Amino acid sequence: MRRRSRSFRFTMFVASALLLWTLALPIGAHAKKVTVVTSTTDMAALTQEVGGDKVSVESIAKGYQDPHFVEAKPSFLLKLRQADLLVVVGLQLEIGWLPPLINQSGNPRIQVGAPGYLDASQFAEILEIPQGTVTRAEGDVHPLGNPHYWLDPDNGRRIARGIANKLSEADPGDAAYFQQRFQDFDNRLTAAEQKWEGEMKPYRGRKVVTYHRSFPNFAKHFGLDVIGYVEPRPGIPPTPTHTLELIQLMRRETCKVVLVEPYFDLKTPQSIGRETGAQVVVYLPSVGGEKGVEDYFKLFDYDIDLLIKAFSATR
Amino acid sequence: MRALNFLGTVLLVSLPGYAVQGDTPQAASANPDNAVLMQKIRDLEDRVIALEGEIRQMKAQEAPVAPPAAAPANAESNTHAAGPTLQSQVPTLGAVTSGTGTQVVLGGAGGSAAKALNPDISAIGDFISVAGHNPVQPSPSLEMHESELGFQAIIDPYARGDFFLSFGEEGVTLEEGYITFTALPRGFVAKVGKMRSAFGKVNTLHNHVLPWVDRPLVTNNLVGGEDGIDDAGVSIERILPAPKGIFLEATGQLFRGDSGTQQSPVFRASGKGDVSAVAHLRSYRDLTESTNIDLGLSYARGHNNLGTNFLTQLYGIDATLRWKPLRRSIYHSFIGRGEFTWSQRQQLPSEQRAFGFYTSGDYQLGRRWFVGGRFDRSDRSEFANLTDQGASAVLTYWPSEFSQVRGQYRYTRYAGNIDTNEFLMQVMFSLGAHGAHPF
Ligand SMILES: [Zn+2]
Numbered sequence: 001m002r003r004r005s006r007s008f009r010f011t012m013f014v015a016s017a018l019l020l021w022t023l024a025l026p027i028g029a030h031a032k033k034v035t036v037v038t039s040t041t042d043m044a045a046l047t048q049e050v051g052g053d054k055v056s057v058e059s060i061a062k063g064y065q066d067p068h069f070v071e072a073k074p075s076f077l078l079k080l081r082q083a084d085l086l087v088v089v090g091l092q093l094e095i096g097w098l099p100p101l102i103n104q105s106g107n108p109r110i111q112v113g114a115p116g117y118l119d120a121s122q123f124a125e126i127l128e129i130p131q132g133t134v135t136r137a138e139g140d141v142h143p144l145g146n147p148h149y150w151l152d153p154d155n156g157r158r159i160a161r162g163i164a165n166k167l168s169e170a171d172p173g174d175a176a177y178f179q180q181r182f183q184d185f186d187n188r189l190t191a192a193e194q195k196w197e198g199e200m201k202p203y204r205g206r207k208v209v210t211y212h213r214s215f216p217n218f219a220k221h222f223g224l225d226v227i228g229y230v231e232p233r234p235g236i237p238p239t240p241t242h243t244l245e246l247i248q249l250m251r252r253e254t255c256k257v258v259l260v261e262p263y264f265d266l267k268t269p270q271s272i273g274r275e276t277g278a279q280v281v282v283y284l285p286s287v288g289g290e291k292g293v294e295d296y297f298k299l300f301d302y303d304i305d306l307l308i309k310a311f312s313a314t315r
Numbered sequence: 316m317r318a319l320n321f322l323g324t325v326l327l328v329s330l331p332g333y334a335v336q337g338d339t340p341q342a343a344s345a346n347p348d349n350a351v352l353m354q355k356i357r358d359l360e361d362r363v364i365a366l367e368g369e370i371r372q373m374k375a376q377e378a379p380v381a382p383p384a385a386a387p388a389n390a391e392s393n394t395h396a397a398g399p400t401l402q403s404q405v406p407t408l409g410a411v412t413s414g415t416g417t418q419v420v421l422g423g424a425g426g427s428a429a430k431a432l433n434p435d436i437s438a439i440g441d442f443i444s445v446a447g448h449n450p451v452q453p454s455p456s457l458e459m460h461e462s463e464l465g466f467q468a469i470i471d472p473y474a475r476g477d478f479f480l481s482f483g484e485e486g487v488t489l490e491e492g493y494i495t496f497t498a499l500p501r502g503f504v505a506k507v508g509k510m511r512s513a514f515g516k517v518n519t520l521h522n523h524v525l526p527w528v529d530r531p532l533v534t535n536n537l538v539g540g541e542d543g544i545d546d547a548g549v550s551i552e553r554i555l556p557a558p559k560g561i562f563l564e565a566t567g568q569l570f571r572g573d574s575g576t577q578q579s580p581v582f583r584a585s586g587k588g589d590v591s592a593v594a595h596l597r598s599y600r601d602l603t604e605s606t607n608i609d610l611g612l613s614y615a616r617g618h619n620n621l622g623t624n625f626l627t628q629l630y631g632i633d634a635t636l637r638w639k640p641l642r643r644s645i646y647h648s649f650i651g652r653g654e655f656t657w658s659q660r661q662q663l664p665s666e667q668r669a670f671g672f673y674t675s676g677d678y679q680l681g682r683r684w685f686v687g688g689r690f691d692r693s694d695r696s697e698f699a700n701l702t703d704q705g706a707s708a709v710l711t712y713w714p715s716e717f718s719q720v721r722g723q724y725r726y727t728r729y730a731g732n733i734d735t736n737e738f739l740m741q742v743m744f745s746l747g748a749h750g751a752h753p754f
Contacts, residue, residue, distance in 0.1 A: 062604070065641040072754040073607060074562040074599040081502055081554055100754075103475065106554060108498030113472040122368030136717055154357075158364060236715060237682045263642055265682075 034171050037083040037110075039094045040067050041288040042150045043120055043159070045296045047087060049185045050164040054174045060101075063288025066263040068140075068235070072097045080105035083116065085170055087163060090121035093147035115169070121147065123162035124155040127216045139233025148285060151303075152217035153193045156296055160185055192297055196304050197222070203311045207255035209246065209278070211264045214285050218303070227253050230260070230268055238268040250276045256314035257307070259283045262290075279310040434468035434476070435748030439523045447737030451703075451729045452535070454737075459484055461522055467748065473498040479521065490521070490545065505551050512544040512574075513552075513566040513595035514613045515631045515654050526650070526677045526687055526711075528723045528739040532703050533671030533693040537658040538629065539575030544582070544593060544615060546570035562599040568592065572617045581627060581696075582617030591617025609635040625661040627696070648679040658696045669694035677709070685711040691727075701730035718744040 034055045038044040044059035051057060058079055061070045067089070080086065080101055088094055102111060109116035121144075129145035149155050164182035168175035204223035208215075211230040219226045228249050232242035249255070256278045260269045266280065273280040283303050284293055293302045441461040445454040462482040469475045474496050481490040493508025511519050517534055522541070530541055538544060548570035557563035572584030572591040582591045593615045601607045613631035632655045639648040653674040660667045671693025679685050692704040705727035712720045723739040 062641055066645055069645055071637075071639060071644075073601065074564070074597070074609075074754075075560070075601050075607070077554060077564075078562055103495060103497050104504060104552075106497075106499070106502035106504045106552075108473075108500070111472055111497050112469055114498070123365065125364055136715075140716060158361060162368075263644065265643070265646060 034084050034167060035082050036085045036087060036167075037079050038087040039070075039098055040089055041286050042296065042299070043087045043089060043163075045287040045294075045299075046150075046156060046160045047163050047167075049296060050160050050178055050181045051167055052177065052181050054171065054177055055167065059288075060098075061286075063284070063286040063293070064262045064290070066261070067093055067286070068096060070094070070097045072101050076101055077105055080110060081107045083107060083110050085116045085118060085166065086110040087118045087120055087166075089147050089150070090119035091126065091144045091147035091149075092142055118163070118166050120159045120162060121145075121149065123158040124149045125152065125158075125217070127220065128213065139231070140235025142234065146213060146216055148212075148214035149217050151215065151285060151299075152221040153189055153196070153300065154221065155217060157186055157189055160189075188297070192300065196300055199304055199308060203307070206257070206311055207250075207253050208257045208259055209250060209255055209272075210259045211261055211269065214261055215259060215283075222304075227255055230258065230264075230272065243268055243272060247272055247275045250278060257281060257310045261285050277314075279314055281306050281310050283307070434466045437465040437467075437745060437747040439463045439465070439745045440743060441522055442742045443528060444740040445737055446740075447735060449727070449735040449737055451727075451733060451735070454739075460741075463490065463521065463523065465748070470494065488542075490542075493550075501553075503551060503553050505549065507549050509545070509547040510550060512546065512568055512570065512593040512615070513550070514538065514544050514593050514615045514629065515595075515611065515633045515656065516635065516652065517654060518543040523743055523745070526675065526685075527689060527707060527709055528721055528741040529707075529725065531654075531673035531675075531689065531693075532691040532705060532727070533654065533656050533673055536693040536695050536703065537581075537656050537669060537671050539581040542574070542576055544570075544574040544591075546572070546574045546582075546591065548590075557598070560600060562597075564597045564599075566593075566595040566597070568594070570617075574617070580620045581615075581629070583620040584618060585623045589618040589623055591615065605640045606636070606638045609633075609637070619660060619662070621662055626659075627661065628659045630657040630659075631655065646679070646682050649677065651676045656693075658694075658699075660696050662697065667697060667699040669696050669699040683713045685709075685713075687711070695730070698730075703727065703729045717746075718742070 033053075034051065036044075036047050036051065036055050036057045038047060038057065038059045040061045041059040041063040044057045047055060047057045060076050060079070061067050083105075086102070088098065102117075107116075108114060111117060126145040126149055128142075130141060130143055134141055134143045150159065161182055164178045167178045171178075200222040205225060207225045207227045208219070209228045209230065210226055213229060213231075213234055215224075215226055218224070228246050230238050230243070230246065232239050250272070256276070258269045258272055258278050258280045260266060260280060260282050262282050262284060266282070269280045272278065283306055284290060284299060287293060287296060287299050289299075290302065293299055439462070440459070441463070442458070443454070443460040444457045446456070460483070464478075464480045464482070466478040467476065474494050476494050478492045479490040481488050489509055491508070491510050493506045493510045496503075496505045496507075499505060511521075513519060515538070517525070517530060518538055530543075534540065534543060548568060550566060550568040552564060552566040555563040555565055570582075570591045570593070572582050572589040573580075574591065575581040582589075584590070593613070595614075596612045597609070598611075599607065599609045611631070611633040613629070613633070615629040615631075617627055619625050619627040634653050636651040637649070651674075653672065655672040656670070658667070658669040658671075660669070673689055673691045673693075675687060675689035677685055677687035687709040689707045689709070691706065692702065695701045695703070705725060707723050707725045709721060709723045711722075714720070719742070721739075721741040721743075723741070725735075725737045725739060727735045727737075729735070
């Protein structure tokens with residue numbers, strides 16, 4: 001009996017000591033800036049555009065990394081627990097890694113449904129929303145619609161506006177600043193859009209193949225025709241049968257460009273290129289995919305430049 | 316809500332319609348107002364998209380369950396697929412009806428609100444076949460080893476709930492069932508319910524995320540076998556301040572004091588005071604963007620099956636080295652692990668001090684192939700002078716992320732020089748909601 005209560009007291013002692021110890025420690029210092037963490041670099045770039053020097057922004061994923069398969073590293077928790085605002089792409093793009101990070105962050109501000117959680121997909125035009133039932137016979141489909149929606153400048157503008165409004169809520173004192181930054185971004189984007197559209201105009205209707213379904217919004221905006229994918233189904237690696245079918249399709253449709261995201265192996269795309277005479281282009285789906293591509297404008301500059309080179313070299 | 320949806324739909328349909336009607340005559344006559352009208356259309360389009368988004372937000376608020384991006388996921392399940400909208404469509408293969416047409420759908424509204432109220436449901440099947448003779452730890456030739464059902468949802472903005480029911484061939488156990496309070500003040504995260512305790516690494520992992528078919532000898536001999544330290548209680552964790560770049564986290568847990576299988580009980584509560592406690596300190600550091608190291612210290616204390624007066628204490632060190640190049644993260648990776656456990660068990664005539672460990676390495680050869688090896692050695696907790704050791708080689712193939720085929724060759728030399736050679740074959744498959752990948 002004595003022994004039992006002693007051991008019980010011991011455990012209670014250990015537990016309460018742990019509790020007191022952690023309680024006594026200061027929580028990380030809070031800067032005046034709004035601390036924003038984003039799941040991807042594109043959301044970070046757009047936040048930076050409207051947030052200026054009133055925010056500090058950091059992205060969890062790198063621009064050259066497959067955003068479906070980010071590891072839930074504890075070092076990200078250090079960022080998340082300081083965050084005032086978490087901006088996510090949504091539509092289940094981050095479902096394989098972000099939920100446990102949010103849970104373990106110990107940060108009530110960024111929990112789902114809390115004011116500091118912002119799902120940017122609500123602002124954007126979403127394509128490829130499956131109708132009816134979805135099964136995994138179709139591969140790792142995105143059942144809520146295609147989450148690779150940020151490669152349309154119009155969506156970029158909409159997201160930026162949404163983020164500016166959210167920042168204004170989080171930091172009402174700087175609301176005018178954020179709105180002013182958004183106006184400025186809007187003007188620069190409109191000018192850039194005219195330039196990009198002009199550059200891409202001669203190639204409207206051109207056919208392309210992409211590795212993953214990460215290009216529909218870009219294709220729609222600039223009038224390109226995505227006729228097929230290197231992946232037989234989303235998230236399923238290329239199979240010989242599918243590759244053969246794709247080669248035949250590309251020959252039939254005289255498609256001369258294969259676009260590959262920087263995180264995929266180039267072996268299959270290159271063999272497709274050899275068979276069809278198509279150019280294999282490693283395009284960037286995200287800001288930061290290459291050195292120098294560090295903002296939203298440079299992302300389009302980079303990709304459009306690549307596309308124009310590829311299109312003009314093939315017919 | 317219905318009215319709101321209706322309103323949204325009406326706006327959605329009528330606004331562009333109105334805009335196009337207004338636009339047509341002018342466009343035809345190359346009027347200078349053209350640009351103004353185009354701008355108007357753009358503005359209207361933006362407003363429609365914004366409205367759609369608002370409607371979806373309201374839908375999400377109506378249902379306390381996560382909006383699209385936040386579909387809850389389990390830190391320990393390695394499946395990767397669709398979320399809430401999939402839950403009722405247990406793969407009827409072939410019934411492919413998703414029309415990803417060219418039709419413009421704005422805002423990406425998720426599943427219906429009614430569906431959003433349901434938790435994410437997942438099922439994982441684990442089939443094991445064993446060839447070879449093992450007189451010490453015999454296993455059946457063919458076995459549906461485990462069928463795990465998971466139910467997970469966000470309960471409210473302050474908490475989430477997770478249930479994992481494990482159906483063996485003989486019965487059902489609640490493997491885990493707990494609420495996690497995610498919005499506590501001062502960075503605390505608390506769990507209440509039944510859970511796998513934070514002692515080391517392997518003890519926290521469900522069978523289907525292990526890199527092997529079986530569990531290491533040290534788990535079987537010292538840490539409660541397949542179920543491990545898995546008990547009802549309370550857990551509190553918090554990230555601790557640490558030098559920049561270092562992640563430090565402390566976990567303290569208090570349990571009823573019943574853990575382990577009948578054959579190898581770690582803790583047994585003979586009375587209400589016989590609670591067990593587990594403490595874990597984890598430190599983590601990124602060495603480069605592709606390499607990181609994870610170190611843990613664990614301590615567990617409870618009463619054993621001899622009664623209230625007999626304590627068992629466990630001390631553990633775990634180390635994990637991971638490598639995964641970000642640009643090719645889906646093709647190559649390496650994980651090296653080691654766990655070292657010391658057991659101090661009070662019994663008659665004298666206390667037994669046992670030690671055991673395993674070290675393992677797993678390399679991803681390509682998108683679908685993994686090879687690995689493990690070395691095992693462990694004393695037995697009740698007879699510390701008896702030592703078992705062994706080695707395994709493992710080959711894993713992933714047809715997709717939702718199924719896995721694994722072969723393991725296992726050599727074991729049990730105490731008393733009993734040699735066994737076995738070949739284990741495992742098929743695993745997962746249905747339903749998308750879980751997060753373990754780390
Ligand atoms: Zn995708």
